[in-house]
Amino acid sequence: MKIVIGLGKTDIAMEIENLTKMYGNHVGVKNLNLTVYRSEIMGFLGPNGAGKTTTIRCCLDLIAKTEGRITIFGLDSSKDAIAIQKRTGYLPGDFGLPPAKVRSFLGYLLSLSGCDSTRKMNELAERLDLDVERRTNELSKGNRVKVGIVQALMADPELIIIDEPSGLDPIVGLEFRRIMREEKRQGKTIFLSSHDLSEVETVCDRVAIIKKGQLRVVERIQALQEKTGKVLEVEFADRFDLKEFQIDGVRGIQQENNRITMTIHQNLNRTIQALSGHRIVNMSLKSYSLENLFLKYYSKEAGGGAQHDR
Amino acid sequence: MIGRITFKELRNAWKVILVICMVTLIYSVGMPTIFPLYRSSIAEELEGASKVQITLPNETHSYVTLSWEALENSTSYIVLEDNRSMMLTAEIKYEGNETSITFEKDFTEKRYYAVMATIEGASEPSLIGIATTEKSDPFKELLDNPVYRSFAGGRSISMLEVKGFITMEFFILWTMLAGMFIAYLSVSILAGDFENRHMDIWLSKPITRRRYLAEKFAAMTTISLIVSITAAIGLIAGLASINSLNELSAYATLISVMAGLPTLMVIAAVGTLSAVSFQKVRAGMGISFAFVFAQLFLRTFGSFSKDLELMKIVSVFTYWDYTAAIFDTTFNAGDFTLLIVVSLLIIAAAIWIFKKKDIPT
Incomplete structure (x- = not known):
């Protein structure tokens, strides 16, 4: 079932229809349908080996589809690959850099993209604290990812495809998220593959979840947050009654000695009010991990069709 | 924009190209300069052969x-x-x-x-x-050996002349050396992109796989040209240093080396084909080296007798007729063109395979 409200074909940046990719007898992706709209940041979540990279590489025509159709800006991903690549930036999840000075390597890629301006390249390098005068073979993993980010964004593409950007330190990670939000504000579309739910939560408008090659759900991030809730762990110094926390939107309350764990979907304020009458030793509030998410909400949908929402 | 990949490859490989050119230069200059010493030593041996008379x-x-x-x-x-x-x-x-x-x-x-x-x-x-007991000149007998004759284009040549010396001593090794250089480079610059995971970034830019491969091949052709010109210059310089350019002209020397360019292009094309087929440096290199050696063997064994002539026909080295250039100052434009066409056909096959295959992660 696909639900699209009030949007036309021209609003679609990327449309994947019945995509199947087989590696011999092994299923890479099976019968995947997904629509990414212009000017949105779409998260693409799934555990390792779920089929995220396979989907992305099919979109970029790096690997051949077994079945299905992918259109990007209305163009066929196989037949019109060059026209698409002119409008797309891609950060691979795993890539090597040929030995060269970073500036010369990026300049070369820029020229292949047919872009003359180095303005954005320099601006991005500065924001990500990347020293372009160093040689690529001297770079750490984090710095190599920075080179990958710069090369993906520097030609100002309309669609940016990012495959699991890991290895950045927290400060650069924050800056990267800021850059993604700015790109979106400028009308760019971002397709961000990740296995990190918290990263996706902070930047994405919608999220698609894939497992074992099959799309399980497509949700607005807010709806997903409401569904998954946050896990609150509290350690009390005084006596408490579990009934105090039986609030609407608070589920799964478990007690272990003077510690309770609960999942808050709604009414966080009321929960905090209930806690305020107690002496608290320790407290933590965290998002569900992707693994928990699957266990909690989507295991029952295994084998079933995906839910779509816009 | 066309040519950027070729230019980049040449820039990236400049150190390897420099080393190959240095080795080529040392070999091509050095070989003619040892000829006078070689000739006097052979003459001494031949004189020795004539000092003992045999009555059968x-x-x-x-x-x-x-x-x-x-x-x-x-x-x-x-x-x-x-x-x-x-x-x-x-x-x-x-x-x-x-x-x-x-x-x-x-x-x-x-x-x-x-x-x-x-x-x-x-x-x-x-x-x-x-x-x-059969011949009075064992050296002549050696040169009449089919293996040697295969390298001499079927001619009986004299090692006491600079033409014969360059044919036998320089070209026997040079055909193999140049073939190995080109086989090594063509596989490593292409299969290296697969193994080192550069391909996703290259091919996410607006360049077709056909252009990517064609430009890599253009880089290999340029390298073959640079190496051939270096060898020709070195050989001419070496001949000039022993005042032998009156015996073997600079022009004849130049065309004898340059006649090998399409042979090297075919080797580069085979290297390209094996690199895209196997996408691994080691496998591609193995196939390319095996191709070079097999082609040399086919040329050699094909020269043994008329019955084995087919082996000679299918060897690319047969069409590098350096003896015709050296002895007759002739150059076979037909063979030259034929090998260029063959190399382009192999590249077309490589492009076809490259388009069909997934890029490995």
């Missing part, structure tokens, strides 16, 4: 006689039968200045003899001369 059995007798001029300060002589590694025990006759040994020819195979003199005061015997 005829209708009246069945004896072999070796005779030589006596040395003044020699105390005795030793005659070695080389292919049996033994000393002849027959009695040596001394008749004035003439010395000889006679023995019965009770064998049918060809045998070699060396006559040595023990000199008073010398610790080791000295070679007077050599002889064989």
